[in-house]
Amino acid sequence: SSNRVQEERDGTIYDYIIVGGGTSGLVVANRLSEDPSKSVLVLEHGYIDDSERTRIPYAANSLNYGDLRDGVVSTPATQLRNRTFAIRVASVVGGGTIVNGMAFCRGSAADYDAWEALGNPGWGWDMMLKYFKKSTTFHPPSPEHAKEFNITYDASYYGTNGPIQVGFPTLEYQDIKKAWKSWFAENITFPREHAAGKAVGAYWTPSNIDPVQVRRSHARLGYYDPIAGRKNLKLLTGMEVTKILFDESDEKSKSKDLKTIGVQYKDRQTNKTMKVLFGKKGGEVILSAGSIFSPQLLQLSGIGPAGVLKAAGVPVKKDMPAVGANLQDHPTVVQLFNVSGLSFPNPSTILTNETFNATARAEYLANKTGWYGYTRGNSLPFLSLPQITPEYRSRVSSLLSQKPGAYLPDVYKNNESLLKGFIAQRKILAEQFSGNSAAIGELPLAYTGGVLSALQKPLSRGTVTLNATHPEAPPVIETNVLQNPLDTKHLLDMVRFQRQHWSRPEMSWLSPVETSPGISAQSDEELLEELLDGNALSPTLAHPCCSLQMAKEELGGVVDSKLRVYGIRGLRVVDASVIPMIVGAHLMSTVFAVAEKGADVIREG
Numbered sequence: 263s264s265n266r267v268q269e270e271r272d273g274t275i276y277d278y279i280i281v282g283g284g285t286s287g288l289v290v291a292n293r294l295s296e297d298p299s300k301s302v303l304v305l306e307h308g309y310i311d312d313s314e315r316t317r318i319p320y321a322a323n324s325l326n327y328g329d330l331r332d333g334v335v336s337t338p339a340t341q342l343r344n345r346t347f348a349i350r351v352a353s354v355v356g357g358g359t360i361v362n363g364m365a366f367c368r369g370s371a372a373d374y375d376a377w378e379a380l381g382n383p384g385w386g387w388d389m390m391l392k393y394f395k396k397s398t399t400f401h402p403p404s405p406e407h408a409k410e411f412n413i414t415y416d417a418s419y420y421g422t423n424g425p426i427q428v429g430f431p432t433l434e435y436q437d438i439k440k441a442w443k444s445w446f447a448e449n450i451t452f453p454r455e456h457a458a459g460k461a462v463g464a465y466w467t468p469s470n471i472d473p474v475q476v477r478r479s480h481a482r483l484g485y486y487d488p489i490a491g492r493k494n495l496k497l498l499t500g501m502e503v504t505k506i507l508f509d510e511s512d513e514k515s516k517s518k519d520l521k522t523i524g525v526q527y528k529d530r531q532t533n534k535t536m537k538v539l540f541g542k543k544g545g546e547v548i549l550s551a552g553s554i555f556s557p558q559l560l561q562l563s564g565i566g567p568a569g570v571l572k573a574a575g576v577p578v579k580k581d582m583p584a585v586g587a588n589l590q591d592h593p594t595v596v597q598l599f600n601v602s603g604l605s606f607p608n609p610s611t612i613l614t615n616e617t618f619n620a621t622a623r624a625e626y627l628a629n630k631t632g633w634y635g636y637t638r639g640n641s642l643p644f645l646s647l648p649q650i651t652p653e654y655r656s657r658v659s660s661l662l663s664q665k666p667g668a669y670l671p672d673v674y675k676n677n678e679s680l681l682k683g684f685i686a687q688r689k690i691l692a693e694q695f696s697g698n699s700a701a702i703g704e705l706p707l708a709y710t711g712g713v714l715s716a717l718q719k720p721l722s723r724g725t726v727t728l729n730a731t732h733p734e735a736p737p738v739i740e741t742n743v744l745q746n747p748l749d750t751k752h753l754l755d756m757v758r759f760q761r762q763h764w765s766r767p768e769m770s771w772l773s774p775v776e777t778s779p780g781i782s783a784q785s786d787e788e789l790l791e792e793l794l795d796g797n798a799l800s801p802t803l804a805h806p807c808c809s810l811q812m813a814k815e816e817l818g819g820v821v822d823s824k825l826r827v828y829g830i831r832g833l834r835v836v837d838a839s840v841i842p843m844i845v846g847a848h849l850m851s852t853v854f855a856v857a858e859k860g861a862d863v864i865r866e867g
């Protein structure tokens with residue numbers, strides 16, 4: 263019965279089993295199946311969704327709940343009055359790229375060079391650039407449009423025939439010109455192209471939009487649909503992988519590494535549990551279930567912190583405390599201003615004016631023009647710490663004077679490699695905080711009143727561990743948001759920057775009045791109190807990552823630079839969880855590049 267799937271389906275013996283047909287899984291599936299002599303199976307938890315909400319660029323403004331995984335919630339956040347938060351992850355063929363906000367931006371060279379510095383040769387900026395290009399096709403804006411809105415770019419940093427279509431919406435709201443004036447008044451940098459390695463300052467970033475079809479470009483559309491007919495590639499949807507299977511005979515002789523022989527999975531429709539096993543020559547399991555479910559699956563399979571596994575009744579195959587540690591995301595803070603004097607239409611119009619919305623929709627459906635072709639905006643200042651606060655030097659010295667383990671979760675306390683890894687990360691972060699090599703805050707250009715800032719370089723670290731009473735339910739996610747007090751400082755630095763920005767003469771056209779936190783709040787304590795009262799802080803911008811970090815093993819690495827899980831044969835991870843340190847950018851374009859490089863690394867053997 264262990265060969266049931268091969269028997270039931272078509273008798274194929276697979277060389278690769280990819281767990282998760284999301285963003286990374288489909289990239290890897292595409293590249294590995296380019297070789298007709300290799301056969302590839304993708305098992306995806308979700309289904310195919312080709313509805314309007316996945317196509318229409320404007321739909322990127324609303325959360326597509328139908329394609330999100332149910333019940334993924336963080337534990338009460340001690341620093342945020344024990345609030346819990348939905349951690350948004352996709353469950354759909356194409357993964358996060360089907361449901362996300364379509365911001366397609368890249369970090370700075372220093373963000374990726376940091377990965378290389380943690381013991382990952384070939385993962386620095388110079389090499390990653392190749393994969394940023396390979397994954398994309400860039401569509402420049404029309405010269406008239408670019409001139410009118412001062413949209414700058416350098417197409418040479420993108421690809422010319424990659425699967426993901428990248429470009430700008432063909433229309434912009436007029437008020438954005440005034441909003442940009444206020445940014446030009448700031449003493450910051452204005453890179454012509456953010457994707458050139460210096461993504462620090464105020465700049466235009468593209469979307470994953472196909473400007474010809476005027477629709478969302480995503481992993482399924484770019485990487486799977488065009489090759490779905492390959493005979494050596496099979497995608498099964500609605501399948502939840504529940505265990506990675508190891509060669510039990512190997513396991514008995516403790517001297518040998520564990521070796522994968524296949525996976526066990528459950529058909530979500532019939533609830534039937536099945537197995538798929540490699541043939542005699544073996545194969546590789548590639549974990550691409552994302553930053554929450556890849557660590558869960560490793561733990562369900564006996565690879566993870568022994569204490570966590572035992573508590574959940576899972577037999578320990580390999581004690582690896584680093585599995586599920588190092589979780590990072592971009593914590594956010596929202597400020598509110600009352601504004602007047604906006605032109606018609608503005609970005610709020612389509613959200614609040616039903617007639618306008620209906621007309622925009624009809625126009626899009628008839629000829630793909632109008633505001634339904636506009637996403638969420640493409641002007642995204644990402645600032646370095648010195649650009650945000652004159653206090654940056656004192657921040658760096660407080661960081662370096664912290665006892666390294668002081669603000670880390672328990673798993674770091676008894677684990678020397680995780681702690682050493684954090685110290686190595688901290689050194690890199692101290693360098694980034696001292697200068698303008700990398701962004702530490704995202705402060706998207708805003709003028710309609712709601713102002714979001716996102717911390718790009720948190721020092722707090724979260725964990726993903728099995729739910730001891732229901733190991734197969736979504737795992738326990740401790741974000742530990744703001745556990746390190748410097749993270750709070752940095753968020754408040756951004757709040758103060760925004761406040762200063764909104765009081766500039768160039769913003770007076772809006773007659774803005776800060777309503778939350780409100781200018782009576784001045785000290786750190788007052789600001790924090792008001793922000794907590796207003797539920798204005800969150801641990802996540804839907805960018806969970808880093809929970810199975812690629813690093814030297816003695817630095818808390820789970821995978822090596824070939825993405826192989828240490829000590830296990832036939833098992834790699836390719837998704838956002840292998841990122842060792844979160845970048846100063848939304849994640850998707852980085853994940854595409856990681857997966858492209860991951861596929862190359864796998865093909866090299």
Ligand SMILES: Cc1cc2nc3c(=O)[nH]c(=O)nc-3n(C[C@H](O)[C@H](O)[C@H](O)COP(=O)(O)OP(=O)(O)OC[C@H]3O[C@@H](n4cnc5c(N)ncnc54)[C@H](O)[C@@H]3O)c2cc1C
Nearest residue numbers: 282284285286307357358362363364365503838848849850
């Ligand atoms: C709501 C939202 C908004 C976002 N906005 C942006 C944005 O505007 N710009 C940006 O750059 N990034 C954004 N992101 C982040 C970005 O989309 C993700 O970081 C990226 O898509 C993650 O890719 P991945 O391959 O790691 O995981 P995913 O794309 O999530 O793929 C993982 C896949 O594995 C499947 N899976 C999980 N467990 C199992 C299992 N046990 N068995 C089988 N399959 C399984 C899942 O169903 C999923 O399809 C957003 C994300 C979300 C959720």
